[in-house]
Amino acid sequence: MSPSEQNQKLVRFLQQELNIPAESIALVQRHPELPYSSFPMLLWRYGLITIGQLERIFDWLDHSLCHSANQL
Template identity: 40%
Template sequence: MSAENIFKITNFLCQDLNLPHESVQLALKQTHSSRGTLPIVLWQYGLVTLSQLDRVFEIFEFYSC
């Protein structure tokens, strides 16, 4: 995924879902170290609800293409 798309997804998470920037950065680091996907890491850490997770998957899929 390009740096530009990661930036857009990060903005979505912080602005639309009101996640703290630090939490998003932690999830990104965990994604790289555990080879998990960002939406799953966000959910595993309790940073998003199931309904928010659906929105994250939609945005993630849109920017991953």
Template identity: 40%
Template sequence: MIIQTSSKDMELLNFLHDELELTEKDMALALKHRQSDNEPLPMLLWQYGLVDLEQLEQILDWLYKEI
């Protein structure tokens, strides 16, 4: 399955990989579920236990700065 991502999503994925050290497998899982559930990626990462609350806060802070 090919998962399409926007340039903003790619920036977020790079942040997740570089700063939070998430694996490509973890990110692909969240992206796959986002397509079927239409949920925000940070919440999916947290719901599936791929990030903890501290990491979720880091992601949300990063997103806020990018607005």
């Protein structure tokens, strides 16, 4: 899966499962110089998600990456 596809799936997860507003996601996406892996941390650092939501995101990322690797 390409990084762009992974990013789209992450955004969909954030909006659909965690109800993160599109405006919050857009705020963090204004930093394209940062690595993709920093995205969840920036949401938390800016106070846009809770620590519990951050843990759910990391769990989702872990599951998603493992699932992608198993398809290879």
